[in-house]
Amino acid sequence: MIFFNRIAVSNASTNCRNGIRDYVLKNPNLLPELIQFGTDLPNKNHYKAVWIIEMLAEHNTKILIPFIDTICETISHYKHESAIRGMSRVAYFLSTSKAITLTENQKEKLIEICLDWLIGDAKVAPKAYAMYALSHYAQKKDWIKEELRNIIDKDYLTQSAGYKAAAREVLKQINRH
Template structure:
């Protein structure tokens, strides 16, 4: 990893302002982007979760920068185990799937293999002991994907209904919203 990107990630902390500064550094230096992607999934790097935080904020501005890296990104999703890394990556998955199907001004094209990687990982996040924010992003992502894959909504409905009583108010709010849309 370049010393400049490493310095940026060393400075980043959980404060939104610092994550934004880290993203701004990458936006101003697009050459850092490929390095940032690889840093997100280098779980031996002490800053890999910080790289994920920065990537989330970069993705809000330049989601299309991910397009050439989607094979690596999607095939690496399962590597993540740290909650601090999973949440921002789950949000990026939601952004990618939304852009793929909405055909918005940010054009993202996901292959069938990439979509399957996202589907599988989102279901894994839902059925494992992942924190609620990542589960909420996973549920929303799967809901969008369920419009194209008819088997997803019934499976998602089963999981949300089964887990409903055991979760937080935030989980319940997202589950209620999506269950209404599915029915």
């Protein structure tokens, strides 16, 4: 309960998030609670746990191995913008990690949500991370390469500078392969 309270009263400052991340790394027995908190979507503070899950995915992706199925099952249900942004980074880190091997089902779920974020009304950051994750999958799946090109071509002119910068980088990546 103390751990839940610590997350609930946390804020978005880097020091606060780093402190909780480091606490979880020193106490890996708390990881199931963190994942439970972060995937409990009716909980008004679930997005704060997602911030920590995102940091763990970036710095130590392997620690999430026992929870990848839970993350993949929940990822398409997030509605809170901050949670979606965080989970888009989690999807990217899971997709591109050399330290873990995803199952075909896990890959499919991540590809599906990335496509949803890309064609839906998600903010720029989730769209950018979705593009980066999809460009990784496009190296082995030609249909993703074509789909990604089509989506970028269709949306490019109406999107923000951030989206356009990510799109140019992704197009360079997929054109190399």
